[in-house]
Amino acid sequence: MKPRRKAFWTAAALFSAGAVLFPLSRDAGVADSAGTPEPPWESELRPRMPRTDALLELGQKAYGRNCAVCHGEKGDGRSDAAEFMDLKPRDFLAGSVKVKSTPPGSLPSDEDLFRTISAGFPEYGMPSYRYLSVEERWGLVHVLKDFMKASGRKEGEALDLGAPPPGPPDLGRGREKYMAFGCAACHGDSGGGDGPLARYFPGTFLDARGSTAAPRNLTLGPYAFKSGGSQRDIVRALATGFEGTRMASYIPALGPGGDRSPLWEIAAYVHSLSRDKR
Amino acid sequence: MSISAKLILLAGSAFLLSALAAAGDDPASVERGRKLYLKYSCGACHGPEGRGGIKNPNAIGGEVPPLARVREGYTLAELKEKIEDGFPAVLQEDPDGPEPPLFMPAWKKVLSKKQIDGLARYLMSLLPENEMEDWE
Numbered sequence: 001m002k003p004r005r006k007a008f009w010t011a012a013a014l015f016s017a018g019a020v021l022f023p024l025s026r027d028a029g030v031a032d033s034a035g036t037p038e039p040p041w042e043s044e045l046r047p048r049m050p051r052t053d054a055l056l057e058l059g060q061k062a063y064g065r066n067c068a069v070c071h072g073e074k075g076d077g078r079s080d081a082a083e084f085m086d087l088k089p090r091d092f093l094a095g096s097v098k099v100k101s102t103p104p105g106s107l108p109s110d111e112d113l114f115r116t117i118s119a120g121f122p123e124y125g126m127p128s129y130r131y132l133s134v135e136e137r138w139g140l141v142h143v144l145k146d147f148m149k150a151s152g153r154k155e156g157e158a159l160d161l162g163a164p165p166p167g168p169p170d171l172g173r174g175r176e177k178y179m180a181f182g183c184a185a186c187h188g189d190s191g192g193g194d195g196p197l198a199r200y201f202p203g204t205f206l207d208a209r210g211s212t213a214a215p216r217n218l219t220l221g222p223y224a225f226k227s228g229g230s231q232r233d234i235v236r237a238l239a240t241g242f243e244g245t246r247m248a249s250y251i252p253a254l255g256p257g258g259d260r261s262p263l264w265e266i267a268a269y270v271h272s273l274s275r276d277k278r
Numbered sequence: 279m280s281i282s283a284k285l286i287l288l289a290g291s292a293f294l295l296s297a298l299a300a301a302g303d304d305p306a307s308v309e310r311g312r313k314l315y316l317k318y319s320c321g322a323c324h325g326p327e328g329r330g331g332i333k334n335p336n337a338i339g340g341e342v343p344p345l346a347r348v349r350e351g352y353t354l355a356e357l358k359e360k361i362e363d364g365f366p367a368v369l370q371e372d373p374d375g376p377e378p379p380l381f382m383p384a385w386k387k388v389l390s391k392k393q394i395d396g397l398a399r400y401l402m403s404l405l406p407e408n409e410m411e412d413w414e
Contacts, residue, residue: 104376182332182342184322185380196319200383241376248379253333253340
């Protein structure tokens with residue numbers, strides 16, 4: 001087979017694998033207050049496995065077999081398969097990822113990378129790699145961190161997300177905050193991803209690498225959310241933003257003191273918009 | 279009614295009409311504008327009835343400008359131009375910081391001239407003339 005054709009079919013296969021494996025990977029786990037089960041990799045990522053030569057070697061092998069076809073041998077996101085993708089595979093050398101727990105401008109934490117490798121982004125062609133062993137996935141974390149050194153970025157502490165306000169969520173208040181934080185401008189009044197600014201996304205709202213980054217339809221969640229659909233996941237997305245897109249960190253909007261409760265109120269409201277309540 | 283009384287009435291109503299037109303208080307266009315404001319979700323950024331208070335991290339003041347008192351800073355023509363061309367590059371609180379998520383798009387390809395005129399007149403009508411602050 002010609003290399004380009006091979007790359008296309010590999011990408012196609014990965015995409016379908018993601019669609020099949022993704023629902024299976026969300027099996028067991030502890031439910032959070034909103035009833036969203038904790039994903040199984042949360043227990044796999046403790047304790048953190050530090051970098052050793054053996055682990056790195058395991059990771060490098062796993063990278064060559066599983067990741068390089070899209071992210072490129074050098075981790076720069078350049079590959080034949082990438083040409084067929086609308087949302088381009090991550091260029092690790094830039095050190096910037098969308099889904100993480102650390103502040104904008106800093107590197108993702110080891111756990112962030114482990115989670116992303118384990119969960120994948122099945123909607124975008126990256127399947128869950130939970131079928132790799134825990135050691136292989138930790139090895140991959142260290143391979144990616146080595147790539148990210150080229151960015152000169154520093155490691156960051158995970159942002160404090162606070163705790164959900166006690167008692168049942170006040171959805172009316174959540175709705176108020178949803179409007180006051182301007183969520184409706186892009187995500188729409190009813191969360192359908194059809195706010196007044198949404199029409200300006202194709203072509204103008206490109207992320208840093210030229211991929212279109214349209215506002216999420218929030219009624220499709222929680223599993224359609226790129227960074228997870230639990231209330232804590234939504235709070236984290238609001239706190240960190242999605243680097244390289246218009247989705248900013250909303251911590252500056254909290255004002256002096258930075259009380260996190262508005263973020264939890266918004267998260268409870270957004271969670272309630274989901275048609276799929278699994 | 280005498281001729282002079284008719285003339286006074288005519289002059290009076292002409293004066294009144296022109297004053298209303300200058301202030302943008304043509305009721306039909308104002309109502310058209312109010313409906314457009316709702317239909318195109320202007321309030322998602324500028325708040326209900328232009329009252330503002332919508333967050334926009336790293337924009338000057340951290341919020342989208344309210345429109346309820348826009349009449350104090352703009353003429354009708356200037357306001358229409360602002361709606362037509364938008365304001366894509368929002369002024370940043372921290373120039374090295376991230377781009378504010380919300381911006382004012384250009385509406386001239388979405389709305390007709392008549393619609394933009396109505397919208398601008400509606401925004402002007404949000405502040406009654408007797409509540410305007412005297413800047414002179």
